[in-house]
Amino acid sequence: MSKVSYYTEEGLKKLREELRVLKDIERSKASQAIAEARDKGDLSENAEYDAAKEAQGMLEMRISKLEGQLAGARLIDESQLDNSKALVLSKVKIKNQTNGMEVVYTLVADGEADLATGKISVNSPIGKGLLGKSVGEVAEIQVPNGVLKFDVLEISR
Secondary structure (H helix, E strand, C coil), X not given: CCCCEEECHHHHHHHHHHHHHHHXXXXXXXXXXHHHHHCCCCXXXXXXXXXXXXXXXXXXXXXXXXXXXXXXXXXXXXXXXXXXXXXXXCXXXXXXXXXCCEEEEEEECHHHCEHHHCEEECCCHHHHHHCXXXXXXXXXXXXXXXXEEEEEEEEEC
């Protein structure tokens, strides 16, 4: 049984597109590479053939993983989300109590996390610490160096 994960419409579309490309385009490229390597002669000493077979195996593993993710994927209905608490798809503005630095993160599913754009996974330490918090609360987050404390300043969608 696959694990249930929640995605935005954009994230789900991206996942489906990646799977389509792997199945429709990359699979045929892998088969072509194997056929070309096979035509070069003795398979017992053919490094190209071994590499092509290994690449095909990795491709099939990736396809299988994506199919599992899609089987457990659920679309998030943003209209049903509570804006008073930090949930998936919430944009949360926090302030580090130690250094006073303010940061805005958007809480997303694992597959959509991208720190460069401010999207963090709800399964990351900071994401877990922020889930369910309201404006004015303090999120205490356990990290290897100890505990970080963040003031929740704003929550929006």
